[in-house]
Amino acid sequence: ENNRHSAKVYDKISNYSQSQNIGDIKNIYNVDLSECNCILVSASGVSVSSSGLGAGIVWRCADCHHSYNPLVIKAENRRRCPVCGSEKIIETPTSSLVHWLNVLQTHKPDLMVFENVVGLLSKKHKDNFNLIVEEIKSYGYNVYHSIMNASNYGIPLNCERVVMVCILSSKDNGRFRFPKPTRNTPPINNYLDDCSHKFNRTNATVAIDEKIWEYILPAI
Numbered sequence: 001e002n003n004r005h006s007a008k009v010y011d012k013i014s015n016y017s018q019s020q021n022i023g024d025i026k027n028i029y030n031v032d033l034s035e036c037n038c039i040l041v042s043a044s045g046v047s048v049s050s051s052g053l054g055a056g057i058v059w060r061c062a063d064c065h066h067s068y069n070p071l072v073i074k075a076e077n078r079r080r081c082p083v084c085g086s087e088k089i090i091e092t093p094t095s096s097l098v099h100w101l102n103v104l105q106t107h108k109p110d111l112m113v114f115e116n117v118v119g120l121l122s123k124k125h126k127d128n129f130n131l132i133v134e135e136i137k138s139y140g141y142n143v144y145h146s147i148m149n150a151s152n153y154g155i156p157l158n159c160e161r162v163v164m165v166c167i168l169s170s171k172d173n174g175r176f177r178f179p180k181p182t183r184n185t186p187p188i189n190n191y192l193d194d195c196s197h198k199f200n201r202t203n204a205t206v207a208i209d210e211k212i213w214e215y216i217l218p219a220i
Contacts (some may be wrong), residue, residue, distance in 0.1 A: 004114065012211050025099050040113050041114040049117040101136065111165070112141075116162055144161065154186070
C-alpha cells in the first residue's frame with residue numbers, strides 16, 4: 001500500500017504491522033521473498049477497464065518523454081528508457097503488474113494467482129495479456145486463466161474478473177481446474193449488520209470505526 005493513510009488503517013484492522021508493508025511496488029526488488037511459495041497479485045485496472053482512460057500498459061520516460069511498452073523489452077532492461085537510458089520512468093497504474101513478472105523470474109514461487117478487470121482481455125489490450133502469459137511460461141510456469149464473476153461463487157456482487165493461476169511446471173500435477181459456478185448466491189442482506197443505532201439522535205450519514213477515524217479524517 002503506497003498511501004500512508006491507507007497503510008495506517010490497514011495496520012489497525014489487520015494483524016500486520018506497517019513494517020511489513022513495502023509501500024511503492026518498485027521496492028519489491030529489495031525484498032527477500034525466498035520463503036514465499038505463493039503470491040497473490042493484483043493491480044489497478046483503471047488503465048485497461050472499459051470505464052478507465054485506456055492508457056494500457058505503457059511506461060514513459062520523464063526525461064525524454066519517450067513512451068514504450070515494457071512487455072516487449074527484455075526484463076533486465078525495462079527500468080531504463082530504451083532511448084536515453086534514464087531510470088526516471090512514469091508508469092500507468094495497471095502496468096505496475098509488470099514488476100511481478102520479475103518476481104516470478106527471480107524467486108520462482110510455486111504458485112502465483114493474479115486477477116484484474118476483464119478489460120485486459122479486450123481487443124485493445126489482449127496482445128499485452130498474451131505477452132504476459134508467454135513471459136510467465138518462459139519462466140517455467142503452466143498458466144491457466146478464466147473469466148470469473150463473484151456472483152457465481154457465493155458473493156452478492158456482479159463483478160467479473162480475469163483470474164490467472166500460474167503453477168511452477170515442476171510442481172504441477174496437471175489436475176488444476178477452475179471451480180464451477182455455484183449459482184447459489186445469498187442476498188446482500190445476509191452480509192449486513194443493523195447499524196441503525198449508530199445514527200440515533202444524529203444527522204450523520206456515515207458510520208466510521210473509531211479506531212481508524214484519526215487516520216481517515218486527514219485524508220478527507
